[in-house]
Amino acid sequence: MGKLFVVxxxxxxxACMTGRARAALDAADVLCGYDTYIGLIRDLYPAKEIYTxxxxxxxxxxxxxLEMAAAGRTVALVCGGDAGVYGMAAPVLELxxxxxxxxIEVVPGVTAALAGAAALGAPLGHDFCIISLSDLLTPxxxxxxxxxxxxxxxxxxxxxxxxxxxxxxHLRRACDILLDAGKSPxxxxxxxxxxxxxxxxxxxxxLGALREEAVDMFTTVFVGSSATFVRDGRLVTPRGYAL
Amino acid sequence: MGKLFVVxxxxxxxACMTGRARAALDAADVLCGYDTYIGLIRDLYPAKEIYTxxxxxxxxxxxxxLEMAAAGRTVALVCGGDAGVYGMAAPVLELxxxxxxxxIEVVPGVTAALAGAAALGAPLGHDFCIISLSDLLTPxxxxxxxxxxxxxxxxxxxxxxxxxxxxxxHLRRACDILLDAGKSPxxxxxxxxxxxxxxxxxxxxxLGALREEAVDMFTTVFVGSSATFVRDGRLVTPRGYAL
Numbered sequence: 001m002g003k004l005f006v007v008x009x010x011x012x013x014x015a016c017m018t019g020r021a022r023a024a025l026d027a028a029d030v031l032c033g034y035d036t037y038i039g040l041i042r043d044l045y046p047a048k049e050i051y052t053x054x055x056x057x058x059x060x061x062x063x064x065x066l067e068m069a070a071a072g073r074t075v076a077l078v079c080g081g082d083a084g085v086y087g088m089a090a091p092v093l094e095l096x097x098x099x100x101x102x103x104i105e106v107v108p109g110v111t112a113a114l115a116g117a118a119a120l121g122a123p124l125g126h127d128f129c130i131i132s133l134s135d136l137l138t139p140x141x142x143x144x145x146x147x148x149x150x151x152x153x154x155x156x157x158x159x160x161x162x163x164x165x166x167x168x169x170h171l172r173r174a175c176d177i178l179l180d181a182g183k184s185p186x187x188x189x190x191x192x193x194x195x196x197x198x199x200x201x202x203x204x205x206x207l208g209a210l211r212e213e214a215v216d217m218f219t220t221v222f223v224g225s226s227a228t229f230v231r232d233g234r235l236v237t238p239r240g241y242a243l
Numbered sequence: 244m245g246k247l248f249v250v251x252x253x254x255x256x257x258a259c260m261t262g263r264a265r266a267a268l269d270a271a272d273v274l275c276g277y278d279t280y281i282g283l284i285r286d287l288y289p290a291k292e293i294y295t296x297x298x299x300x301x302x303x304x305x306x307x308x309l310e311m312a313a314a315g316r317t318v319a320l321v322c323g324g325d326a327g328v329y330g331m332a333a334p335v336l337e338l339x340x341x342x343x344x345x346x347i348e349v350v351p352g353v354t355a356a357l358a359g360a361a362a363l364g365a366p367l368g369h370d371f372c373i374i375s376l377s378d379l380l381t382p383x384x385x386x387x388x389x390x391x392x393x394x395x396x397x398x399x400x401x402x403x404x405x406x407x408x409x410x411x412x413h414l415r416r417a418c419d420i421l422l423d424a425g426k427s428p429x430x431x432x433x434x435x436x437x438x439x440x441x442x443x444x445x446x447x448x449x450l451g452a453l454r455e456e457a458v459d460m461f462t463t464v465f466v467g468s469s470a471t472f473v474r475d476g477r478l479v480t481p482r483g484y485a486l
Contacts, residue, residue, distance in 0.1 A: 016263050018261050019257070058484050082361075084365040087365075090480060096474065096475050118327055118349035118351040122333035125328070137482055149396025153372075155372060239334070
């Protein structure tokens with residue numbers, strides 16, 4: 001029986017990888033994944049077989065990993081952040097029925113929401129939502145509906161994929177929806193770029209200014225709840241402890 | 244200058260701790276935290292000074308950690324899961340202004356939503372919310388408002404603190420709100436108890452049955468979006484890849 005680990009290796013900083021993720025990579029005969037993520041760990045395993053695919057070839061990548069495991073090998077499919085948050089765990093499990101001889105194990109990791117939050121302070125200290133602003137796979141109307149619901153629930157928010165070259169204005173559109181849904185332009189917000197990698201940048205600013213920011217696909221954005229505040233240069237969403 | 248690490252050590256399974264968390268614990272002169280979390284790592288550091296406090300003494304714990312760091316020591320305040328998700332990062336940062344000589348570093352970790360999701364499959368594979376059902380610090384009306392908003396946005400949901408001895412019926416109440424807000428009783432759901440610890444248990448079941456489940460404070464609950472399904476005994480929320 002073959003084995004397929006779907007492994008979240010955390011954000012770019014290798015120190016944010018878990019011991020369990022490292023053990024899965026150690027155990028694998030083949031490391032499989034998107035070039036960028038493989039690049040983050042490749043030097044740890046100079047002698048291992050590597051199978052990389054470019055971005056947007058997710059189905060091919062999952063099938064290739066399942067095929068290799070079905071042939072009796074131990075395969076690690078490498079994901080950035082967590083394997084289950086916009087990662088490869090879901091598509092692998094969708095395809096799994098066709099590969100009954102493969103034992104699939106999902107290995108969680110630190111997703112960008114958690115690593116980015118730690119870099120900014122504690123913006124996710126109370127109930128929160130994560131929403132991707134990419135409309136490659138999700139109709140923009142679904143994204144808009146979720147942004148409005150998040151505002152109605154006064155959740156703290158973490159936004160993934162806030163922009164790309166093809167859709168440079170998604171963050172501005174999202175901010176305008178949140179403002180239209182009643183969030184104050186003074187809502188405390190922030191972003192982190194290249195979390196845990198060389199050139200990490202971060203900024204804290206109000207929602208009214210966030211809409212003007214130039215962000216890219218390496219940026220993770222945080223929008224506060226009505227309770228979020230800035231203290232000593234950190235973004236904090238309190239849980240409500242009497243302090 | 245003193246140093247205070249606020250460290251997420253991940254779920255019970257020590258293998259889910261990151262290298263960065265381990266390095267922060269290694270560097271600390273004093274390990275500080277709630278008994279249960281200190282118990283998970285105490286044997287790694289038999290010679291270190293330990294400062295534990297019982298549950299619900301969060302403010303005392305944060306102040307004690309800040310005081311010790313202000314005295315010039317290196318302190319690790321240990322949190323289960325992630326330091327920023329219902330953890331001690333927010334209250335520490337709220338108190339930080341009174342301790343200008345303390346350098347605070349938040350070290351992220353794998354929160355129960357990610358570890359529990361991996362145990363069940365990939366229920367958080369698309370946009371999701373995390374809501375705590377504890378009304379110790381949050382009025383129930385706020386919790387209800389967020390549950391309704393999560394249903395309106397058709398988010399996948401992860402529920403923390405679904406019950407305790409003092410509030411055994413919170414999960415049933417939450418399910419009834421979600422059903423009343425229009426979620427189908429057939430919505431695919433699941434729970435995991437004692438994630439990554441001895442005696443881990445898990446179950447997948449529809450929302451209509453989830454409301455009857457007996458859960459406790461060691462259980463993390465997942466409620467699907469309308470797209471979530473069960474395949475091969477795993478809970479999957481697809482992102483929408485053409486497979």
